[in-house]
Structures are given as C-alpha cells and as structure tokens.
Amino acid sequence: MIRVLFNKKGGVGKSSLTCNLAAISAAKGLKTLVIDLDTQCNASQYLLNSPEPHNSLEPRIKSLDQITDNMAQFYDQTITFHIRKKPTIEFVSPTAFENLDIIPSSPELDQLHTKLESRHKIYKLKEGLEQLKGYYDRIYIDTAPALNFYSLSALIAADRCLIPMDCDEFSRQAIYNMMQHLMEIKEDHNPALEVEGIIANQFMARAKVPLQIINELKAEGHKVLESTISSSVKMRESHQVHMPLIHLAPKHKLTLELVALWEEIEGGEK
Ligand SMILES: Nc1ncnc2c1ncn2[C@@H]1O[C@H](COP(=O)(O)OP(=O)(O)OP(=O)(O)O)[C@@H](O)[C@H]1O
Ligand SMILES: [Mg+2]
Numbered sequence: 001m002i003r004v005l006f007n008k009k010g011g012v013g014k015s016s017l018t019c020n021l022a023a024i025s026a027a028k029g030l031k032t033l034v035i036d037l038d039t040q041c042n043a044s045q046y047l048l049n050s051p052e053p054h055n056s057l058e059p060r061i062k063s064l065d066q067i068t069d070n071m072a073q074f075y076d077q078t079i080t081f082h083i084r085k086k087p088t089i090e091f092v093s094p095t096a097f098e099n100l101d102i103i104p105s106s107p108e109l110d111q112l113h114t115k116l117e118s119r120h121k122i123y124k125l126k127e128g129l130e131q132l133k134g135y136y137d138r139i140y141i142d143t144a145p146a147l148n149f150y151s152l153s154a155l156i157a158a159d160r161c162l163i164p165m166d167c168d169e170f171s172r173q174a175i176y177n178m179m180q181h182l183m184e185i186k187e188d189h190n191p192a193l194e195v196e197g198i199i200a201n202q203f204m205a206r207a208k209v210p211l212q213i214i215n216e217l218k219a220e221g222h223k224v225l226e227s228t229i230s231s232s233v234k235m236r237e238s239h240q241v242h243m244p245l246i247h248l249a250p251k252h253k254l255t256l257e258l259v260a261l262w263e264e265i266e267g268g269e270k
Helices: 014-027 042-047 071-079 109-118 124-130 149-157 169-188 208-219 233-240 253-266
Strands: 002-005 032-036 100-103 138-142 160-166 194-201
Touching (some): 002 014, 014 100, 014 160, 014 194, 014 233, 014 253, 042 100, 071 124, 169 208
Parallel strands (some): 002 138, 032 100, 160 194
C-alpha cells in the first residue's frame, strides 16, 4: 500500500503527518518506508539525525549529510547509461526506529528534474517502487507544495492520496483546484489512485470557520476524514528532537489523535 501526502498549499502538515503516520505504522509492527520527494528535506531531517541511537550494537545513521543513498541518486541512475542500475532497496536507509526506513530527499533533485522531464521519466518512481512490494507493508511519500515532476510521479505511483489542510478559505480554494488535478491524473496516468481523504490539521474545534469549511466540503461530496488533528507545540518539539510523537509522547492528546487518524485510514486493511 503506497500513500502519498499531497497539497499544493505549503505548510499544511504534509511532512509532519507523513512522518507521524509512518512512525505509528512502524510502531504497530508494519514494515514501513518513507520516501521524501521534497527538496526541502523536512521529512528526512525529522526522521534522521536522531539523538538517540536505537540499537547500540549497530552503528546508526545520525546525520542526513552522511547519507549518500537518496532520491537524487535513484533518479540520476535513470538518466545515466552504462552503469549498473542499483535495485531500489539499495537506496533505503534505516532510521533509529524499529520497522521504519527512509529514502531521503536531496537538494540535487532540483537540478535533475528538467533532464528527467525531457526524457519522460515520470513512471520511473512507480517502476522503482514495484520492486519494494516484498519488503514493505506500507510506503508513505512526502511531497513538495507544488504539482511538480516529483509530486506527479508520486501520484502516479501511489494507491491512495491523503490531503492535509489547514481549514481556512485559501485552503478550500486549493482543495477545489487540486481535486481537478487529481481527477485528471487518475484518468490519464493512474486509474487505481484513490483520494483517501482530506485531513483537517491544526483544527480548532471551538472556532466557527474551520468547522463550517469542513461541513461545506463534506456537503459538496468531498471525503473529509472524521479524525481531526489539533494544533500543539508538541509537534514542533517532536521535530526539534527528531522523534515522532508515538515515541516522544505516546499518551499526548496530539499523539492519540494521530493514532485515531491512522486507525481510521487503516480500517480493515491488511
Ligand atoms: N498539528 C500541528 N500542531 C502544531 N504545529 C503543526 C501541526 N502540524 C504542522 N505543524 C507545524 O506547521 C508547520 C508546517 O508543517 P509541515 O512542514 O509538516 O507542513 P508541510 O505541508 O509539509 O509544509 P511544506 O509545504 O513547506 O512542505 C511546521 O512548523 C509544523 O511544526
Ligand atoms: Mg513538507
């Protein structure tokens, strides 16, 4: 099962939710991989550079800078001929958390995308991920706030799309615009793509406008997930110590909401 978190609007919680849902999945015993396709590298920074090595017997990767296996290398080999093509699994790095691996992003992806586009490499991610089916139960892809080459590749490779939103008027407009794109991608490239739902992040239950926006989106037939995620400084604290909330504060309200969200999307999945 491959999920992509996507919203063209920036700062809505894509990276935070990708990493935390993936960490919950891993903590529940599912072999889970995060793929970071955003050159800001936020998900990579969050899940790597961990201050606490998980297993002292194994030298754990501590810094993103020390990792050379990343998405830029994965893509680079698709346009470099006469070299041995490495299987996708060789680009994976472990994190400090059990069952949780990552293929980190790299700023070099910015330089590569024109070449990739001109050589029609939009399906390479899908092909690459096919190889990982036997290794991972769940794959979560974090994307940049744009419908660029990489996010389009992710939407072509994924089974499901989750759309985090902050519940304001600009976000609502972004949702309409995005739904149109998603329908086109489904029709032209990936008929199996399912919009799993909109996630109300940093939701203020007591304020009038967010609830109104959610209710209106629902009334218009958009799938909005029932679980909402409130705003808490714990999220920033979790980024700062590079530890997803399920490990940092398993009993915290925000963590419980994230677990409820994970349970809602997992439903009866195997
Ligand atoms: N539930 C939350 N509570 C408090 N802060 C949050 C929450 N979700 C996200 N944030 C904060 O909002 C900011 C943006 O979050 P994040 O980076 O996950 O969004 P994004 O959609 O990935 O952004 P970008 O579009 O730049 O990639 C971060 O500073 C993060 O700490
Ligand atoms: Mg992000």
